[in-house]
Amino acid sequence: MHAQRVSVRLADGTDALADVDLRLTSATSLGLVGRSGAGKSTLARVLLGLQRPTSGEVLLDGAALPRRRAGLRRFRRCLQYVPQDPAGSLDPRRDVAACLTEPLRSLAIDDDHDSCVERALDAVGLDTTFARRRCSSLSGGQAQRVAIARAIGTGATLLVADEPLSSVDVGLRRDLAALLQHLHVDHGLGLLLITHDLHAVASVCSTAAVLHDGRVVEHGSTAQVLDAPTHPATRALVDASRPGALG
Numbered sequence: 001m002h003a004q005r006v007s008v009r010l011a012d013g014t015d016a017l018a019d020v021d022l023r024l025t026s027a028t029s030l031g032l033v034g035r036s037g038a039g040k041s042t043l044a045r046v047l048l049g050l051q052r053p054t055s056g057e058v059l060l061d062g063a064a065l066p067r068r069r070a071g072l073r074r075f076r077r078c079l080q081y082v083p084q085d086p087a088g089s090l091d092p093r094r095d096v097a098a099c100l101t102e103p104l105r106s107l108a109i110d111d112d113h114d115s116c117v118e119r120a121l122d123a124v125g126l127d128t129t130f131a132r133r134r135c136s137s138l139s140g141g142q143a144q145r146v147a148i149a150r151a152i153g154t155g156a157t158l159l160v161a162d163e164p165l166s167s168v169d170v171g172l173r174r175d176l177a178a179l180l181q182h183l184h185v186d187h188g189l190g191l192l193l194i195t196h197d198l199h200a201v202a203s204v205c206s207t208a209a210v211l212h213d214g215r216v217v218e219h220g221s222t223a224q225v226l227d228a229p230t231h232p233a234t235r236a237l238v239d240a241s242r243p244g245a246l247g
């Protein structure tokens with residue numbers, strides 16, 4: 001997928017995104033960081049086809065994202081989203097299999113749905129007995145895993161995760177970071193991890209990009225970006241993430 005020179009102009013004339021150019025493949029594990037209001041969620045919405053850029057395009061295998069909802073199906077099969085509160089995105093009244101099957105149905109995926117559910121649960125480290133568990137009976141960590149399984153059950157090759165670790169405690173955050181890394185390394189899932197948390201980027205992502213006032217101001221290997229920042233916005237983020245720093 002290629003976000004090709006994407007800009008989003010706001011009503012007040014400022015740019016939420018300005019000329020952002022990013023390529024994402026199944027080999028990508030990119031941490032996208034930036035202070036609040038930098039444009040991270042706007043970029044996620046544009047990549048997901050939920051918001052049209054003012055200029056520039058999102059391309060999948062060289063073809064522009066279709067404007068019609070139905071045309072977005074093929075694209076959605078490749079690219080899935082994990083929201084900020086993954087567990088909260090599950091319907092507590094339904095069982096896990098029903099939650100995992102819903103996107104398979106809406107995306108008209110022909111594969112055997114039971115097998116897709118089994119594979120997805122296995123990939124996130126849950127055994128098949130979870131399929132019959134009610135979502136309301138899951139622990140926080142299990143629900144987060146199910147929500148990730150729901151996203152990858154479609155056979156997606158790319159995952160956009162917007163602050164997926166911010167609503168959980170430190171122990172769980174470490175587990176989920178390890179899971180995301182495992183999905184990238186062992187299952188070949190491309191990852192765009194949008195976060196304020198530089199520690200999560202350092203532990204999960206091989207590359208990092210810094211968004212500042214809608215522009216990508218730094219982009220390179222995680223070590224290069226976080227250990228030797230060249231842009232003041234990156235330095236400010238790195239300083240703020242040091243132990244003892246406020247915020």
Ligand SMILES: Nc1ncnc2c1ncn2[C@@H]1O[C@H](COP(=O)(O)OP(=O)(O)OP(=O)(O)O)[C@@H](O)[C@H]1O
Binds near residue numbers: 010034037039040041
């Ligand atoms: N629906 C909207 N209408 C108008 N302006 C918006 C809207 N959503 C976002 N913005 C503006 O776009 C800019 C980028 O916001 P965005 O939410 O993408 O930043 P962010 O980096 O995700 O911030 P945060 O980390 O706080 O979620 C900000 O100036 C914000 O005020």
